[in-house]
Amino acid sequence: MNPLRLSRRALLRGAGIAVALPVLDAMLDGRGALHGTAHAQGMPATPVRLITMHWPNGTVMSRWTPTGEGSSYTYSESLRPLGGFTLPDGTEVPAMRGDVNVITGLKNTVAPLGVTGGGHIRALGAFGNGMPMQMTSAGGISVDQVAAEALGGATRFPSIPVAVQPAWTANWDGASAAIFNNLSWSGVNRPVPADRDARALFNRLFTAPGEASAAERAALYRRSVLDYVRADLSRMDRRVGRVDRQRIDEHLTSIRELERQSSVAATACTLATAPAGAEALPGDEYARLMMRLLVMAMRCDLTRYASFQLYHPDNLYPWLGPAWTNLERHGLSHRTDPEANDLVVVASQYNVKQFAYLCSLLKAASAGDGTLLDHSLVYCTSEVSEGSSHTYTTMPVLLGGRGGGRVRTGRHVRYADDPSFNDMFVSMLNYAGVPTTRFGYDGAAMLPQLEG
Amino acid sequence: MRALRSVAASAGCLLLALTAGCSGVVGDAPGLPDAGPAGPSNPGPLLVRRLTNAEYDHAVRDVLGQSERVSADFPADPKVVGFDNNAESLTISALHAERYRDAAERIAAAVIASPARRAAVVGCALTGDGRDACLRAFIDAFGRRAFRRPVTPTEAAGLRELAAIAADDPDPDMAAALVIEAVLQSPSFLFRTEFGDVDAAHPGLHRLRGADLAARLSFFLWGTTPDDALLARAQAGTLDTAEGLAAAARAMLADPRARDGLGGFYRQWLRLYTLDDAHRDPALYPAWNAGLRASMESETARVVDDLIWRDGANFLDLFTARATFVDARLAALYGVAAPAGDAWGRVEMPESSARAGLLTHASYLTLTAHTEGSTLIHRGKFVREVLLCETLPSPPANVPSIPAAVPGETELERLERHRSDPACNNCHRRMDPIGMGMRRYDALGALHLVDAQMRPIPQAGNLYGYAPADFDGPVALGQRLRAAPEVAQCVVRQVFRYAFGRPEVLGPSDDGPSIDRASERFRASGYSFRELLVAVVSSDAFRYGREGGL
Missing domain, CATH: 1.10.8 (Helicase, Ruva Protein; domain 3)
Structure with missing residues (x-):
């Protein structure tokens, strides 16, 4: 299969526009990086991309967990989409079973330690960072940001967090909505906000051709304005008190990041047309558009690390059919009647489909000696396992990709002794070329069995 | 009783429960002995506060004539204990910086492209011999408004250097555009940084003066940046006494901007913005649409405005007032005579009416009613958190859901069974029995005296922890709250x-x-x-x- 052909058509399908993509792969060197991009030391030969992905409200575990272990496991109802399915627009998504692992038995060990009792929020506050949440913030740096800080300087964007829904603004359980809205954190009270708007994300990633010459003068102006702002911040930094300095320093860091971005060449990925009409797309289509943009950014090596938030817990899934129009997902997940369980399974299948779709996009792109998915790890789970009771054990984890060939895929991997989910993050960082033995609250070792 | 059809279907022990006590109050931490400095009580910390997205929009509107909202693509500001202006949560990231830069470029381009806005902001020609004088005057005047204080000589020199980079640009106004871009990305615009003067009499305290106080006043009362008149007052020193501040506040409250500004307060306090997230099944609630939603919000806003702005009004009447405002949509919902056409009219509900006070407003009754039930709980939770300032923690991990209703069991009985578990009851007794008193009001706030089987719907409620605790319906509860x-x-x-x-x-x-x-x-x-x-x-x-x- 020609991966580019799929991308060219698929990137903006659903947005109702045609787009001509340049031959991107021709611009990439044999290792999937842009020509001329230096590889950071200690990296795998081809960089390993990391994506954390979240769906809300858990699932019904009795209808999630597959029977059997290893490569001969049998799908549960919820996991059937891993065998391939057809999207509403007719697109066939091939079976991804061979490229992913279904992992059961990991435990979110720190959710119970969060400062507020909210069953969802304190688990979500630990998602990807593995530290007990605080009232206004996740408890620490998330796995994608650890990788971004260590290795993200090689690309224009150290990381690209993406979310599909508008930000949630209300309080839940007294804690800050920031916890609902952010999977990526560079530290306590330092969320790395997600791109939520397809057009804005497109504009951020890809410059339209023809703007290049006028852009030269604009770039000089931009640089000069940033120079002024940076000097201004330094003056402010000297004046404010010790505690206040943190905010000013964050601003200064942000400005430096803007300067660095503009110094990294952005010529490789030029798309002709922004995704028009994206606002009118149903939520499932919109999510897939955001995935196509994110994968395009990874194919262009604009970034290697990302988080992807499908939805926050309080939401509707109206695209699943008339019965779902006003069915609030959080309330549904707390019902235990058979009808509700059936509906949760439908939602779970939908979540698995979105994960499989993202993996299929990565698989359709070549990188290094294989596909981009071979050189990726897509960690996908919810904040809780059993949605009805806020259970933090036996998390329903999907892990897409081979992590540069280190992870053996196609299996159901079951852990019997409740290892911490933080060990998963230790593994992911090591596979990505960030050697560490610790992560989060209690991550102390790489997980066994993944390499099989 | 449509509202209750699915109530508690999702309640479980899950929405709120606590095993260890349920009397938490935000900020109820006991003060450390000797923690506060001696002197003018404890004034709280000096904070660096980033402008909220709303404050940013208002500031660029007032300073640069930008009428359209530019913050739509900024990362959202999270609400903490109800409000979006929590200093600690107003973080800044690379994405913020990018969006601020893009917004600054858009705004600057729009200003120099519009003769009227350019005249108001720049005011003189950036060409010929007058260029330098014009640039200086522009930087001083514009910078002062944007920074909410006079521009320092160092800042002015830096901005003139920046403008010089565009000296050869075919468009002479590009110099002004760069100054606007830089100022809008400066920490002195984006942050409210308070320095004050060290107060020699009170070690550790800073006394705020002039411009710092003008900004505090303006963002609090107007929701936006100070205007020239207020900055002039600040510079003249008239804000530097308590009496001067009080006089300035009274003058600002007489200004129409205060109506908008204080709307920003009570729309958040009373959670009116959450109506935007309300969903109703059109089959069950055919009256529900965006127009009705807007009318609900407007009713409460009009009542609160009346209580703020009518001389002699007692604000606590919010909980008991028989007077309210309706349009045709609400009149139909409430069963009262509609004003003519699209108009809003003030109506006085009769003495015997089931409508009096906020707790009978369609806004409150709707925004606490969730599509999948839990209405009883949330109506009580609102009273505890929003009106009594209590904090109710959520349930601990692994609390089992209550099993599905047993045959013949009503949803209410199911909730009662749920509360029979002491771990759940510990918190839910503070909420559910309040909602029990509002069972006659459905998920749009319409009144139903009997259920589908024509049986009378009771409205006995209980305000646990207050004496007397029992009450009969939200009108009576409103009277109880007003006196508390x-x-x-x-x-x-x-x-x-x-x-x-x-x-x-x-x-x-x-x-x-x-x-x-x-x-x-x-x-x-x-x-x-x-x-x-x-x-x-x-x-x-x-x-x-x-x-x-x-």
Whole structure:
């Protein structure tokens, strides 16, 4: 299969526009990086991309967990989409079973330690960072940001967090909505906000051709304005008190990041047309558009690390059919009647489909000696396992990709002794070329069995 | 009783429960002995506060004539204890910086492209011999408005250097555009940074002056940046006494901008914005549409506005007022005569009516009714958190869901069974029995006296922890709340959170004395909301700051 052909058509399908993509792969060197991009030391030969992905409200575990272990496991109802399915627009998504692992038995060990009792929020506050949440913030740096800080300087964007829904603004359980809205954190009270708007994300990633010459003068102006702002911040930094300095320093860091971005060449990925009409797309289509943009950014090596938030817990899934129009997902997940369980399974299948779709996009792109998915790890789970009771054990984890060939895929991997989910993050960082033995609250070792 | 059809279907023990006590209050940490500096009570920390997205929009509207909202693609500001201006949560990231840059470029381009806006902002020609003088005048005037204080000579020199980079640009106004871009990305615009003067008499305290106070006043009362007149007052030193601040606040409250500004407070306090997230099944609620939603919000806003702005009004009438405002949509919902056409009219509900006070407003009754049930709980939760300032923690991990209803069991019985578990009851007794008293009002707030089988719907409720606790319906509960000192104090605490951008910390060496004094002045004024604002503004907490941040 020609991966580019799929991308060219698929990137903006659903947005109702045609787009001509340049031959991107021709611009990439044999290792999937842009020509001329230096590889950071200690990296795998081809960089390993990391994506954390979240769906809300858990699932019904009795209808999630597959029977059997290893490569001969049998799908549960919820996991059937891993065998391939057809999207509403007719697109066939091939079976991804061979490229992913279904992992059961990991435990979110720190959710119970969060400062507020909210069953969802304190688990979500630990998602990807593995530290007990605080009232206004996740408890620490998330796995994608650890990788971004260590290795993200090689690309224009150290990381690209993406979310599909508008930000949630209300309080839940007294804690800050920031916890609902952010999977990526560079530290306590330092969320790395997600791109939520397809057009804005497109504009951020890809410059339209023809703007290049006028852009030269604009770039000089931009640089000069940033120079002024940076000097201004330094003056402010000297004046404010010790505690206040943190905010000013964050601003200064942000400005430096803007300067660095503009110094990294952005010529490789030029798309002709922004995704028009994206606002009118149903939520499932919109999510897939955001995935196509994110994968395009990874194919262009604009970034290697990302988080992807499908939805926050309080939401509707109206695209699943008339019965779902006003069915609030959080309330549904707390019902235990058979009808509700059936509906949760439908939602779970939908979540698995979105994960499989993202993996299929990565698989359709070549990188290094294989596909981009071979050189990726897509960690996908919810904040809780059993949605009805806020259970933090036996998390329903999907892990897409081979992590540069280190992870053996196609299996159901079951852990019997409740290892911490933080060990998963230790593994992911090591596979990505960030050697560490610790992560989060209690991550102390790489997980066994993944390499099989 | 449509509202109750699915109530508790999702309740479980899950929405709220606690095994260890359920009397938490935001900021209820006891003050450490000797923690507060001696002197003008404890004024709270000096904070660096990033402009909220709303404040940013208002500031560029007022300073640069930008009428359209530019913050739509900024990362959202999270709400903490109800409000989006929590200093600690107003972080800044690379994405923020990018969006600020892009917004600044858009705004600057729009200003120089519009002759009217250019004339208002720049005001002179950036060509020929007058260029330098024009640039200086523009930087001083524009910078002063944007920074909310005079521009320092260092800043002015830096901005002139920046403008010089565009000296060869075919468009002479590009110099102005670069200055606008730089100023809008400067920390002096994006952050409210308060320095104050070290107060020699009170070590550790800073006394705020002039421009710092002008900004505090303006963002609190107007929701936007100070105007030239207020900055002139600040520069003249008239804000530097409590009396001067009170006088300035009264003058600002007489300005129409205060209506918008204070709307920003109560729309958040009363959670009116959450109506935007309300969904209803059109088959069950055919009256539901965006127009009705807007009418619901508008009713409550009109009532609150009336209580803020009508001279002599007692703000606590919010909980009992028989007078309200309806349009045709609400009149149909409430079963009263509609005003003509699209108009809004003031109506006085009859003495015997089931409508009096906020707790019978369609807004409250709707925004607490969730599509999948839990209405009883949320109506009670709102009373506890929003009106009584209590904090109700959520359930601990691994709390089992209550099993599905047993055959013949009503949803109410199911909730009762749920509360028979002491671990659940510990918190739910504070909420569910309040909602029980509102069972006659469906998920749009329409009144039903009998259920589908024509049986009368009871409205016996219980306000656990208050004596007498039993009440009959929301009208009676409103009267109870109006008389409770905790409710009046909660109004003060909510204003405090909004004014200072942080949760209050009760206790004698923290914010307790400031809140007590404001509460006393609120009471003494006959619960005039405007006098409460003046009391907050002229308090030591407003005029001083403690070093060291949160």
